[in-house]
Amino acid sequence: MLQQLINAIVFGSVLTLFSLGLSLAWGTLDVLNLAHGAVFVFAGFITYELTKDSTMSFVPTLIVASLAAGAVTLALELVAFRRIRLHFPARRQAELSMLVVSVGAATVIGEVVSHQTSEAAFSPPASAFSIHRYSLGGSVGITNIQILIVVAAIIVAVALDQGIRRTRYGRAIRALAYDPTTTQLLGVNVGAVAAATMFLAGALAGLAGVMLAIYLGGEEVATGQDYLLTAFAILIVGGVGSIRGAIVSAYLIALAETAVVAYGPSQWRDGVAFLLILVMLLVRPQGLFARRRFQRA
């Protein structure tokens, strides 16, 4: 029971890291980035590449892979999303185009990784990060990588939540989400803020990807899609654009999925996310922590 709870918290932490980036891009820039899952796997792949010959130790790998994931997302923003935004005045039109572009990007990134790994699951060598298990009595235990994941998720979640609320960048991003035109007229370089936001979103996906690659011992291209689906459930349950909503619902969904796997028919696991999306859309479509979405004047 306790072990299940620990597993759920660790899983929720990975989901938090993963879905915060998605939430940030969607909630503030209206970019529904379906390449987020592919970027996440890409970071796992970079981890594998950097560590397979034991060339790089854990911390530098973590940093390089996260930055690489951020760079890929930034490139997508500069090459595609920004142009689409400028080209379509109507947000709805832009949203659809971005969606299509991100599906394409996800495919390309996935193919590149597939090609490089010969379509097999790839695992960073065990020596890349020496996993140590601390026993908590009986069969219950927690590993150092699990602790690291939880701590990283907490730090990132608090920093992001407070950053958005209190810093000048945070204010700029909230203003941008609400009314880009006025925000630019107030002197905010909206292009730079959007670029920084997409970079951050990608780097968060990367961080989650590296952690998961080491935690699970391996990833494959399809992993990204599974996580993307769960992340959508998280955003809908939490309320799109709400940082706190994403954090709370990431842990809720992790708990629900872990419970199903442990005590129910485990093949229903993927159904949990869908069920929650359905229930939420029927009962409280704005999500648990609704950020009011305004129409611009």
Next chain:
Amino acid sequence: MSAAPLLEVRDASVRFGGVHALRGAELSVSTGSLCGLIGPNGSGKSTLVNVISRLTKLTGGALLMDGDEIDSLSADRARAAGIARTFQTVRLLPSMDVLANVMLGGATHFAQRSVAVNWLWPPRRANANRTARQAALVALERVGMAAHAHARPQALPYGQQRRVEIARALASRPRLLLLDEPTAGMSHHEREEVGDLLMELRREGLTQVLVEHDLAMIHRVCDHAHALNFGRVIASGSTQEVAADPGVREAYLGHGSSGERAQDSERAQESGPPESPAKVSQ
């Protein structure tokens, strides 16, 4: 009026598809003056303000500040260069309190120099934040809204929301303030107060362009005025001269537009092409 022009608009034209919003408009605003911009609805006043604040690109003509071409600047750069504006409709962010809204207006002040350095060096970041906060408080004090710094904008009466918008424009310490019908929808008393505020700012040396339907207001606060119709400046000079100009009288009286009706249709136009997000250059 002997001072050199701070802002010059030369032969400005703007076309949206087949619609000529401006066709050869000329405008000159001298440093320290309070210049009125009048004209019936659809005459191009708002487009002209959008052009000066760099929201709308010129199709032809030139825009100069201190003699330098600024038509290529993006809206945020223009703000950094000292051009601030308010809007016909209140555009405050409901999710932030009044102080945060005004701080957003002061964003250019230090951020422009080196965003990266400010971010990576915490003392500088903290310092920039403190400075922005200080500037915002000063601006709120200036418009008499300091007591409401922590109120939510939507909890304030309309007239006070408009004052907050003026504070937000002042927070970046602009050299040129564009006011797009700042008193629209205000009571007579509130209009008087805003008029007093604009005259005070003028005495402190701030150059302003005031778009206004109310000729009495223009008369009271402005030193000179330009009248627009059909995208052209049809009269300019002292407020008396402009008001007495036969073309202006015809444009106003010929349309028989009462102030209220004119404002409504002008606002309806506002949501059209001139302010669509497509015009946000990044």
